[in-house]
Amino acid sequence: MSVHDIARADATLPPGVAEGQATMPGLLRYRARHTPDRMALREKVRGIWQGVTWGGYFQKVQAFALYLRAQGFGPGDKLVIASDGSPEWFYADLAAQSLGGVTVGIYPTNPWPELQYIVRHCRAKVAVCGDQEQTDKVLEAMRQGDGLPDLRKVLTVDWKGMRHYTEEGLMPFDEALAQGHQLAANPSEVAALDAAIDAVQPGQDALIVYTSGTTGMPKGARISHRGILHNASQVGQVQGYAGKPLSVVCYLPLCHVAERLMSCVVQLVYGSVVYFAESIDAVTHNLREIGPSYFFGVPRIWDKLQHQILISAREARPWVRQIFDRSMAIAKPIAERTIANGDQPVNWRDAVLGRVLRWLVFSNLLASVGLDRTWVAMTGGASISPAVILFFRAMGVPIYQIYGMTETSGVTHSQTHGHARLGWCGPLLPDVVEQKLGDDGELLVRGPIVFSGYLYDEEASARAFTDGWLHTGDIVEVDVPTGEVKILDRKKAILITSGGKNITPSLIEDALKESHNINEAVLLGDGRNFIAALIQIDLDTVGKWAQERGLAYTTYESLASLGPVRELIDADVRRVNERFSRVENIRKFVILRKQLDHDDGELTATMKVRRSVIEKKFAVEIAEIYGRSEEVQG
Numbered sequence: 001m002s003v004h005d006i007a008r009a010d011a012t013l014p015p016g017v018a019e020g021q022a023t024m025p026g027l028l029r030y031r032a033r034h035t036p037d038r039m040a041l042r043e044k045v046r047g048i049w050q051g052v053t054w055g056g057y058f059q060k061v062q063a064f065a066l067y068l069r070a071q072g073f074g075p076g077d078k079l080v081i082a083s084d085g086s087p088e089w090f091y092a093d094l095a096a097q098s099l100g101g102v103t104v105g106i107y108p109t110n111p112w113p114e115l116q117y118i119v120r121h122c123r124a125k126v127a128v129c130g131d132q133e134q135t136d137k138v139l140e141a142m143r144q145g146d147g148l149p150d151l152r153k154v155l156t157v158d159w160k161g162m163r164h165y166t167e168e169g170l171m172p173f174d175e176a177l178a179q180g181h182q183l184a185a186n187p188s189e190v191a192a193l194d195a196a197i198d199a200v201q202p203g204q205d206a207l208i209v210y211t212s213g214t215t216g217m218p219k220g221a222r223i224s225h226r227g228i229l230h231n232a233s234q235v236g237q238v239q240g241y242a243g244k245p246l247s248v249v250c251y252l253p254l255c256h257v258a259e260r261l262m263s264c265v266v267q268l269v270y271g272s273v274v275y276f277a278e279s280i281d282a283v284t285h286n287l288r289e290i291g292p293s294y295f296f297g298v299p300r301i302w303d304k305l306q307h308q309i310l311i312s313a314r315e316a317r318p319w320v321r322q323i324f325d326r327s328m329a330i331a332k333p334i335a336e337r338t339i340a341n342g343d344q345p346v347n348w349r350d351a352v353l354g355r356v357l358r359w360l361v362f363s364n365l366l367a368s369v370g371l372d373r374t375w376v377a378m379t380g381g382a383s384i385s386p387a388v389i390l391f392f393r394a395m396g397v398p399i400y401q402i403y404g405m406t407e408t409s410g411v412t413h414s415q416t417h418g419h420a421r422l423g424w425c426g427p428l429l430p431d432v433v434e435q436k437l438g439d440d441g442e443l444l445v446r447g448p449i450v451f452s453g454y455l456y457d458e459e460a461s462a463r464a465f466t467d468g469w470l471h472t473g474d475i476v477e478v479d480v481p482t483g484e485v486k487i488l489d490r491k492k493a494i495l496i497t498s499g500g501k502n503i504t505p506s507l508i509e510d511a512l513k514e515s516h517n518i519n520e521a522v523l524l525g526d527g528r529n530f531i532a533a534l535i536q537i538d539l540d541t542v543g544k545w546a547q548e549r550g551l552a553y554t555t556y557e558s559l560a561s562l563g564p565v566r567e568l569i570d571a572d573v574r575r576v577n578e579r580f581s582r583v584e585n586i587r588k589f590v591i592l593r594k595q596l597d598h599d600d601g602e603l604t605a606t607m608k609v610r611r612s613v614i615e616k617k618f619a620v621e622i623a624e625i626y627g628r629s630e631e632v633q634g
Helices: 005-009 024-035 054-070 087-098 112-122 132-143 172-183 187-199 223-237 256-272 282-291 299-314 318-340 348-368 386-395 458-464 505-513 539-548 554-559 563-576 611-619 619-626
Strands: 039-047 048-053 078-082 102-106 126-129 153-156 170-171 207-209 219-222 247-250 271-277 294-296 375-379 399-403 434-436 442-446 470-477 483-491 518-524 533-538 587-589
Touching: 005 048, 005 518, 024 187, 024 219, 024 223, 024 256, 024 282, 024 442, 039 054, 039 087, 048 054, 054 087, 054 172, 054 187, 054 434, 054 518, 078 112, 078 563, 087 102, 087 172, 087 187, 087 207, 087 282, 102 554, 112 132, 112 207, 126 132, 132 153, 132 282, 153 172, 153 299, 170 554, 172 187, 187 282, 207 223, 207 256, 219 223, 247 256, 247 282, 247 294, 256 271, 256 294, 282 299, 299 386, 318 348, 318 386, 348 470, 375 483, 386 399, 399 587, 434 470, 483 505, 505 533, 505 563, 518 611, 518 619, 533 554, 533 563, 539 554, 563 587, 587 619
Parallel strands: 039 271, 078 102, 078 126, 102 207, 126 153, 153 170, 247 271, 294 375, 375 399, 533 587
Antiparallel strands: 039 048, 207 219, 434 442, 442 470, 470 483, 518 533
């Protein structure tokens, strides 16, 4: 897609965009000049939602950029941000880019050794921290080993608890903004910044996104202004964002390419209002307050929302529960028929009945989770059970699956109206990417949204491509007429039993997670003579089930050890086994005594299972399944 198409998608974009000069700070400056009083950002402060206009947004970015410029920050320099999502995240991000610099996000959950690796590797000069916890990790990284030799400034947004800190180069973010505002009073300083923004080229690196690292240390993917702006533009074009009032909830870590794309960059292209959730734990509460018009949810969030609705229905009066169950029994077949018919009701009866059920039965339940005003919703980042999508479809919320990766600036495929088959991820985004299959079924892509390579790692960059085609690492099925893809599994995740049978673990794991009792499942069997599973129960759902039966427990571990709980999960496993061939059946399983956690290294920061770590950390449980003859490693 040409940048001219971006201008056509949103008539408020500048004529210069059509000439191919679109960059993120350039778009911010344009919106601030042409719609200064329109709302851009909202954040909850002391329980009240406070707003920032486009004019105010740019003034903050301008001030921080002038501060950075005064510190010698310039083209190609790196600024790292270790913080939850906040307006200050956006200010720092766009300020660094305004000077031709590059922003590097760090997951707030990363321990200091991982933070140290990223800050050292990208050679960052400035760090912006959200609070005392993140600041402490940076300071610890500076003290340990060879420290952080390139880091010159550490700026903290929330200075609470830090009055006694006296480290050189450490200061409150607000103080840096104040210095920048003083510089902004000088016309020559403002003119110099405008010139710096004009000098930023679309092909330059805008951000470095470090991959989540399921194996080895993370690599920094270099993403350009052109790549991620093209991506945001095309996602909005196929979903029909242009000309509509848009609001979105920012709740995922902004260092992840999906959240950066869906909130920050889509906002610049389409002028949406971004609401910052108080935390990822509070997102369902904030959703009720905000009622966003579009919502991107990772599978775990959709699972959580579904559980919340089901619990509300179950706790209602018996006659209300019966109405809900009966309505879902009618609505799900209607949703299935509608999807199969290209998102069009097969007859007038389905059309009318679907609307009546939403209005009379489902609207209040959707309002209770903040989805009653959502006209388009998306999911991606991991596999999701088709049953979850069908559940929300039946209630009147169309969830479209998307597919992409860090190295493609976010999204390569997206379901749209008329292309929403369950279990598929939709066709290619038009004009920005091509695809083909490798000999082993791996998806290969190329196009202007593909990244520029890995930072300071030419060997890894070369391995990622073959003749200009990026290896995605995903084994897929392609519907040739439409170009739609169905993700089968990660290439490295395919299990090969001792009998030579290839097993796609995600299909069986997703089937297990369709049960509200199962939060996570990890399939085993590579090189072994049968399939088994490690299962993490859902604490809320199974806990409520146990309470209703008078079963005593105090912690997740004590709940997982109850005999009736094992019988409950065994019934779920048996139901799943009926759907698969005998060789794919789970013959044994173990309920994990602890919940998988990123801090313990079992999950990536994006909540993907680190299979190699799981095999080592739960070697005792695996030996319990396959017999003590297997070597047990600590």
